[in-house]
Amino acid sequence: MRATEQAEPAPRRRRGRPGHDQSAILRAAVELFNRRGYDATSMGDLAKELGLTKPAIYYHVTSKEQLLGQALDDALDELTSVVTEASTERAGVTAYQRLREVVRRSVEVLVAHQQSVTLLLRVRGNSEVELAALSRRRWLDDRLAALVADAVAEGSLRDDVPPALVSRLLFGMVNSLVEWYRAEGAYDQAMVADAITTIAFDGLARHES
Amino acid sequence: MRATEQAEPAPRRRRGRPGHDQSAILRAAVELFNRRGYDATSMGDLAKELGLTKPAIYYHVTSKEQLLGQALDDALDELTSVVTEASTERAGVTAYQRLREVVRRSVEVLVAHQQSVTLLLRVRGNSEVELAALSRRRWLDDRLAALVADAVAEGSLRDDVPPALVSRLLFGMVNSLVEWYRAEGAYDQAMVADAITTIAFDGLARHES
DNA sequence: CCTACCGATCGGTAGG
DNA sequence: CCTACCGATCGGTAGG
Incomplete structure (x- = not known):
């Protein structure tokens, strides 16, 4: 006007x-x-x-499902990029460092693409589009589990919890932030990433040292 | 036959x-x-x-929504019982101990009532029934956040992460298990509860001691 | 971009 | 008059 x-x-x-x-x-x-x-x-x-x-x-737009598929692809493309980079072995970079990096960068993606990632995390597999998304998501989960296993194998992560279980719980915690994170809220992206890495790697308990 | x-x-x-x-x-x-x-x-x-x-x-059954409401009430009744007990101060029991206890007992409820809890965690607030469930769920979240704050206040949890954030991430990790836990799978309930408490309270990183 | 519709299927209920 | 259903269809609304 x-x-x-x-x-x-x-x-x-x-x-x-x-x-x-x-x-x-x-x-x-x-x-x-x-x-x-x-x-x-x-x-x-x-x-x-x-x-x-x-x-x-x-x-x-051609269909309702096309809109869903585009959103899921957006989320999956971003996450695939982060996970692929973290999965790549590099000289002088441990699996432990790459695991911490993928956690931090995942938080960045979840914040920057919260809407499409939220949609992805709720997909049930009710259509071809959803099944394709679940397939790509499983690939990501497998890569992350392998990265955790590598970190355990190199001796930097505790070995008294099964790596596959660690991977599910760690990224379960990361993913849970889409349920409550608000950009306008009290916590910024870096603060959340710090909190997650601190809790996951160092633990909540206060130890006298 | x-x-x-x-x-x-x-x-x-x-x-x-x-x-x-x-x-x-x-x-x-x-x-x-x-x-x-x-x-x-x-x-x-x-x-x-x-x-x-x-x-x-x-x-x-009187309606589809009644079925939803009964399932949500089932999940909420169980969780309310666990959270209420953990929130009750008792002589000689620290907030830290009660927090560990509520994590363990939450895992038990999520496993024993996985179907109804899963439904609860996906509620969007699309009807009166769903809004009522969200209201009860917020009450639980508030109690858990208060318990975490108590544990920080008594000095047993690290104080460099906001308690409200700790609470969200800790129970985000706990709740995430409904997405993948299968009773017939490789991990039993006690193993999952141990893994969660170990990761959350002691951390994943291996420290030379 | 709108008015005017379609095939189908939705949650829920009638009479018997 | 009851419990436990069935075949058919109600008024509305979905995606297209």
């Missing part, structure tokens, strides 16, 4: 209100999918949220 | 197939709700799973 709007150069061959491109629809969709659940969110809900009609949504 | 069936004492005034009481329907419903999601599960799916018709389900 600003006066300057009329002075803007004419958009080339665009009718209707602008600003509702695919990515804006995707953002709104993922937010609704997380707030109410994928199945409980109708395309009509999404349209209303965007101030559009339902058919207008389908001008930009 | 066993021959002995005909020899059983006549059920008193029961026609139709027996064995589909409220609790059996609830068990099947919760299992389906978790496997496919609440909204993605139709009462027809549930009927098929039980070998009944949909109206037969409604003879035992």
